[in-house]
Amino acid sequence: xxxxxxxxxxxxxxxxxxxxxxxxxxxxxxxxxxxxxxxxxxxxxxxxxxxxxxxxxxxxxxxxxxxxxxxxxxxxxxxxxxxxxxxxxxxxxxxxxxxxxxxxxxxxxxxxxxxxxxxxxxxxxxxxxxxxxxxxxxxxxxxxxxxxxxxxxxxxxxxxxxxxxxxxxxxxx
Numbered sequence: 001x002x003x004x005x006x007x008x009x010x011x012x013x014x015x016x017x018x019x020x021x022x023x024x025x026x027x028x029x030x031x032x033x034x035x036x037x038x039x040x041x042x043x044x045x046x047x048x049x050x051x052x053x054x055x056x057x058x059x060x061x062x063x064x065x066x067x068x069x070x071x072x073x074x075x076x077x078x079x080x081x082x083x084x085x086x087x088x089x090x091x092x093x094x095x096x097x098x099x100x101x102x103x104x105x106x107x108x109x110x111x112x113x114x115x116x117x118x119x120x121x122x123x124x125x126x127x128x129x130x131x132x133x134x135x136x137x138x139x140x141x142x143x144x145x146x147x148x149x150x151x152x153x154x155x156x157x158x159x160x161x162x163x164x165x166x167x168x169x170x171x172x173x
Contacts (some may be wrong), residue, residue, distance in 0.1 A: 056123045060139070065115055068142040071149035076107050078156035118142055 080103065087094040122138035125131050 056119055061122060064139050064142045065118065068146045069111060071146045071153065072107065072111055075149040075153040078153045082156050082159050
C-alpha cells in the first residue's frame, strides 16, 4: 500500500512538471506570434479637456475688496473719533467709548465674512442653477456697501460739536 502511494505521488509530480513545461512552451510560442502578428488599432477617445479655471482672486476682486476695506475703515475710524470728541465735550448720550482692540476685531471679522461671501459668489459652482448670472454680479454687494460706508464716513466727518444745553445734565464739570 505504501508503494502505491509513492508511485501515485511520483506520477503526479512528473505530470505536473511536464504540464508546466508544456505550458511555458506554448506561452513562448504565443509571445513570438504576437510580436509579428498585426495588432488591431484601438481607437482611444480622450476625455474632454477641462476649460481653464478662472481665477477667483484677481485684480478686480482685490480692487473691489480693497475699496470696501478702505471705506469701512474710514467709517469706523471717523465714528470712533466722533464718539471720543462727543464724550470729551460732555455729551450726555455718550457714556463710554468702545475699546479699540475689540472694535477692530469685531469689524475685521465682519469684513472677513463679507470677503468670504464675495469669494463664494464669484467662484463657479456646478451644482447651482443660473451660476453664470449670479457670478456676473459678485461685485454688487461690495460696491453697494462701499458706497454706504463712504456715506457714513462723510456724515461722521460733518458731525458738529454738541451744542451745550442749559440744564445741569449737559454742563461740563
